[in-house]
Amino acid sequence: MMKGIKKWRLFSLVTALMVFLSGCGDERLSTLKPAGQVGRDQLNLMVLSTGIMVLVIVVVMIVYILVIMKFRRSKVGENVIPKQVEGNHTLELIWTIIPIILLLILAVPTVIATYNLADVSGMDKKDEDGNAKAVTVNVKANLYWWEFEYPDLGIVTAQELVVPTKEKVYFNLIAADVKHSFWIPAAGGKLDVNVDNLNKFYLEFDNASDGLEDGVFYGKCAELCGPSHALMDFKVKSLERDDFDAWAADMKASAEEQTPEGDVAQQGQEIFNTSCITCHAVSGSGSTGGVGPNLATFGDRNRVAGFMEHNEEKIKAWISNPEEYKPGNLMPQPKEINNGKDFTDQELTALTEYLMGLSVED
Incomplete structure (x- = not known):
């Protein structure tokens, strides 16, 4: 009877994990299907680190199994003590140098990617007419909603971020109340949004989001900020540059007071x-x-x-x-x-x- 209960518990656990993991393939919110170069760089780092960890686990397990098989009591006897290798310089060099090499393989691309993502010099570049070359968004996190201001365009919106595709979009992150974290899983990022200091970074979007379910990517607050933290979502709509410019023009035109129909x-x-x-x-x-x-x-x-x-x-x-x-x-x-x-x-x-x-x- 107990064996049957344990089997059903295992089956329930596997089923729950399958339901949880089923969201990993959703382009709207999956880090495994990156929507831009930043997301791809971060996915490559995750694959690299996972590969290194799996390699270490496999090597350790092989050594572990070989030692168990070779020195099991039924084979060598009760009172046999295997040859001790304490002070073996060759082995000590091997298990010291190999971890250092693995750490370098992981650390070098991680540091390079981190510094590349922190390069926001393009935010201040101007064209011949003095207009900003790139789109900059001032993000303000509030309990429990998001505000997006486009300072160079003179427009502001909330809860739905709109960005152009195939170019870097720069972000200034600040919090109005408590600490939050800005994250668009499909695009990458996940950067702290603090009250006292401004954090900056950029993201890229390859294609328009209109082909996705609901026509948007999903963004979230990734820092526990209060009782409704889990509900602090926002949506991201990526548009071709011409469509983005048209949207910005329509936003400016919304300043004219209009009488509702009906x-x-x-x-x-x-x-x-x-x-x-x-x-x-x-x-x-x-x-x-x-x-x-x-x-x-x-x-x-x-x-x-x-x-x-x-x-x-x-x-x-x-x-x-x-x-x-x-x-x-x-x-x-x-x-x-x-x-x-x-x-x-x-x-x-x-x-x-x-x-x-x-x-x-x-």
Whole structure:
């Protein structure tokens, strides 16, 4: 009976591991399918280090098995002591030099790749007209959302990073509250986002993300930062350079106030302007500084609050009780911004209609 239980436990463990590992092949969030040169360099280092570790394990296991087979009691007897090799200079040289060689094989490419990734000199290069040659993004990590400012373009967005393909994109990382970590598994990186100092690095994206499921890569906070750390996700949309330039132009154009279509959406705008506007901007043009995420592209996103499905039901649920879905976040409860009352279903419907209409994409 006990053997049967143990077999089922082993089967359950293997099944759970298979489910966990099934995500390793997902291009949106897998380090094993790099989306750019940085990701490939880091994957090569992982393969190299894993290969060295496997080689060491195999050699040690072979020596271990040979020693057990050669000097087992049934073969040499009870009272036989094998020849001692203490002080053997040849063996000591072998097990000293070989580890040093293996460490050098691993250390040299690691150091080279680390310094290459830290080279952000291209961030300051200008063309003949004085315009920045590369795209730079100022990333600010907040509890529990991400803000992305493009200082050279004069635009800002949140929760969805948009980048051009086939060129280096530079990042300035800073935290607004506690320590976070910026990571796009498919592209590489994973760098600390601190409160007191600015970290810089770059990433590259080979192809547009529109061919992926949901049309985006997935990014995460990789540093335990609070009760909703696991929900601090963001999305990355990579576009061909012409499409990126068009998106940037549309973001700048969003500064012009537009009247929403339909009476319900207009009612939602009025509610938003009396309850939500103090924390959230609805224009992609300008600079950072909002208490809450910029909502200029809310209608273009595929997630609510970074992790919930992007539909009317989830939007209403999030506005009604943000603390229930993302504990520790700083978004106020409805009563705090709506004269001490919860939003009615009609008000929630109007707000949802208005928010879904905030879009810069055709």
